Amino acid sequence: MYLNKLSISEFKNISGATLDFSPNLNCITGINGSGKTNVLDAVYYLSMTKSYFSNPDSQSIAYSARQCHVSGEYTRFDASKDIISFSIERNGSKVFKRNSKNYSKLSDHIGVIPIVMVSPYDTCLVNESGEERRRFLNSILSQLDAEYLRRLQNYNQLLQQRNRLLKLENINEDLLDTFTSRLSVNASYIYDKREEFTLLLTPIVKKYYNLISGKREEISIEYVSELRESSLEQLLAINREKEKILKFTSAGIQRDDLLFSMNGHKFRLCGSQGQQKTFLISLKLAQFEIMREMYKKQPILLLDDVFDKLDMTRVEALLGLVSSDIFGQIFITDSNKVRVKEILDTIGGDSALFELNGGDLR
Template sequence: MPALKKIVVQNFRNIAFQELYFSPNINCISGNNGEGKTNLMDAVWYLSMTKSAFASSDRFNFRHGTDTFAVSGTYSMNMGPDARFSVQVDGKGEKKVRRDDKAYSKISEHIGVLPIVMVSPSDTSLVSESGDDRRRFVNSVLSQMDREYLAAMQQYNRLLFQRNRMLKDGTFDESLLDVFDERMNEYAGVIHGKRDAFVKNLLPLVAEHYATLSGGRETVSIDYKSDLKKGSLMELLKASREKDRIFKYTTAGIQRDDFLFEMNGFPIRRCGSQGQQKSFLVSLKFAQYELMKRRYGFPPMLLLDDVFDKLDMSRISNLLGMVAGSDFGQIFITDS
């Protein structure tokens, strides 16, 4: 399994320069607020996903006053020699991702090479915010495990962007819309099917981990909502074509999917305490971890950023018991 042995961070967020070596087992990172613990975790994440776990754009990742940043890491690899991965981004937004100093032809080829799971305080947006964050979570997990899913998402989003641009420009070419709709339908079917299977596989694991954390005091569930449960995307887009023309964007499709998190049959964002919500989110990420471990045949790296916040002592004790087991690989834990 890949394990990070050494990381070098330059001009990334508030880190001017840092070179660190890690254990293949548990790594504990402590320090006061604002000293860069979370930014270090984000640098580790960046090496796996080629983007920040927190910033929507790379322009927020440059240290103040700099116009380039770089992150590199040396990993022990599963059944092979050590490998060095690096990501460098300049002020023009050009990103170079390399393995052993050889650039990837496509950045997407790197996704899934270094499997990773993160639990952080920002996960609360999965409960409290819109479906965008929940879709991003599902996309992040499935893109690491399934290259067909990643390719389908890239193609669907490209076609969706072009279709929306045409609608916004007021160009309403029926024959061209037919072409867009037919091609989007193919990719939407793949995405919907894989998301549906993912939720069905994920839910039992979430419920199991939540029961362990909470002592079985509540039950949790996930409800996958999708326009495609009403019919194919072709049918939906044909029925909404006039609406799309009026609103000037595509009003149906898998870009509207949502994943509703519930506790005892009610939305957890409304009825769950902060501790219950945090327990659910930890359980969700541990379930992701288990699915990825099954997919790869080895455990992914696990980042636990400020994970003990908002948990009572009994839940903290249960959590520590879970990560202390032999089922986990390399772990990074931050705490103040």
């Protein structure tokens, strides 16, 4: 499946545009702040029902507008069409449609159009808290496994209910037992899927990192979880009295993390900007490969400003990768117009070039 037409109205700084895309390579150029990333975020929205950048939906509406609207026309491999659209009101209400039919649950759409995005924002995966890395895991696994998404939603709802109960002066012990048991069942499934995925992910990330860097560094990924040693039910039983004082749930998969290392040291402490970017690109290319194998089709790949801070050796290696047959439809943004034209010449084949200036595309 590929996106052949995108219509945008009052989405962030893009007041209105209709774009016809190549099924292969699409490059968007323009100065920084012109809105290149917003085009990719609109495409991401159509797959994931939300912004890539964790912003409230209302922030996607242009300042002077009351609502925004985005529509994408997709062509399946059997040449049939799918129309995906969404609109967001200033009050935050959102309507998502597939072929003019409203989704009753947005989660039903996750996985319909697999997608992978690489962005400068991804540095938060290395430099920020474990929340960002859990969000990364959840984003991928929710696309791959509808049951994972359902369990995760159940877990988060039960966690909120259990925390509210712990804040009460008089706690219903039977109800606390019920929440604990149900929380543990969901946590076990989530833990198993995260562990399984990390074991699958790690060697593929290493493969891409070595291809891009020329085997200059040794990297590793470790999944860190309290559930490795004990079930959540056991952990919460041990902490039960302490939690009544703390008034919140003290253990669980909401505390899981991924530890990224280079040459035996934490990446955020020793990695240069180029090394960090190489690692993050490798991480996302590994995500792409896993999703391609699971879906038996190629996800859409969004590469936002990926060449900045990479030396020429790594740029050339990355171009060699994305120009191979394993990738399908690709969107690349770059503020360097000369480099964009060189990319198009290097990769060749069917492609499209768009120039963006202050939200206007041509």
